[in-house]
Amino acid sequence: MTPALLPRWLLPLAATACLALPAGAAVEEGDLPLEELRTFANVFNQIRQGYVEEIDDSTLLDYAIQGMLMGLDPHSVYLSEEAFEGLQETTSGEFNGLGLEVGMQDGYVTVIAPIDGSPAAKADLRSGDVILKLGTTPVKGMSLGEAIEMMRGPAGTEIELTIGRPGESQPFEVTLVRDVIKVASVRQRWLEPGFAYVRIAQFQSNTGPAVQKAVEKLATEQNIKGLVLDLRNNPGGVLKASVDVAGLFLDGGLVVYTEGRLPNSHVSFNAEPIDALDGKPVIVLINAGSASASEIVAGALQDHHRAVIMGTRSFGKGSVQTVLPISEDRAVKLTTALYYTPSGRSIQAEGIEPDIEVQRAKVTAYDDPRGITEADLSRHLDNGNGASDNAGKANTAARELQGSDNQLYEALSLLKGLTVLGLREPPPVLRPQSASAEPR
Secondary structure: OOHHHOOHHHHHHHHHHHHHOOOOOOOOOOOOOHHHHHHHHHHHHHHHHHOOOOOOHHHHHHHHHHHHHHOOOOOOEEEOHHHHHHHHHHHHOEEEEOOEEEEEEOOEEEEEEEOOOOHHHHOOOOOOOEEEEEOOEEOOOOOHHHHHHHHOOOOOOEEEEEEEOOOOOOOEEEEEEOEEEEOOOEEEEEEEOOEEEEEEOOEOOOHHHHHHHHHHHHHHHOOOOEEEEEOOOOOOEOHHHHHHHHHHOOEEEEEEEEEOOOHHHOEEEEEEEOOOOOOOOEEEEEOOOOOOHHHHHHHHHHHOOOOEEEEOOOOOOOEEEEEEEOOOOOEEEEEEEEEEOOOOOEOOOOOOOOOEEOOOOOOOOOOOOOOOOHHHOOOOOOOOOOOOOHHHHHHHHHHHHHHHOHHHHHHHHHHHHHHHHHHOOOOOOOOOOOOOOOOO
16 A cells, blocks of 8 residues: 555554564564554555445544454453543542443453442342343443443433343343442441441542541440451452552551563552551451452452451452553553562452352341240349340341341451450459458
């Protein structure tokens, strides 16, 4: 193809390729592939001249970029103006949409995790669900950015999703109403007196300080004997936030490191010597919806033997994406490195295996009708310990938790066991005094 037939935007690229390759020279690493560029330019020109509908050069170039990235891993995508704005909104914690973290798998948009309190979470969409249609439009062949743009929209508008769920023979439809998704990154509460619970829904830029503030607030209310850190269905987010969160429970040391082809992709991230709980036991809950930054935190605490990881195997997204702006309003999100835990384990396509596997299940407690104790008998003697009904209230709360969230119930049970082993002091030795005894 002669330069006259090349689109104007391809001329500098072709010229660079020609300068890089002397006549008859072989293509070496680092050189632009001249023959492949000629083929690309020829195909481009054939489409713009002969396709049944006229397509402007800018649109055709967008298609070409999308095609290049679709041939890579599921997380390397071209961010159009709308998708670029959506990415910035997501990391800031507020956007309009359905509340789904999604990725591409085998050409289909697959749910990584629903966001807490979102329309998707209320509709019981789950990690691993495959979106087959958006409205009447099949998703197969659609780019991830295009699918995200279709799911976004003004609050109050409806969209029907056709979902394929692993283990179910037939797809099903669900109608969701778009809403303003306000991602509350961190929530905290007490499970029982002394046993704290911190939930991280997504790793945003301010998540590290927010978790520290949550722990400090709990500590001012009462002594923390142990803590459950809930990372289930947390799709990840900002890398620095995961390093900050892991560092809150570590006394220094390596949190995660990355490796890639470029020299600047070899980076290590270390924790500050903080340990906000001063060695108190920690249980981390994960599941198949725990991805990326969640896996970094779980892997670091597991490798440092600082926490017990409980639940089910995590998602396995161990790749690093770098957002590379190509204009003021467009960018390319490109996978540039892989994450490794402090012991050198790759998270990619492997995930974090829990120390104790607990599947999510519906548990019903069995009440023994014959379970009568001394305290149930009329005219029973008081023990003189001044015991209140706090223990009964705690038992009732635990039974309710067992029925609503068995994984969290098991985490609390283990946490209490670790506390008993690690914090119990021997009882004082008291000698009985006899009223008739005389001093000797």
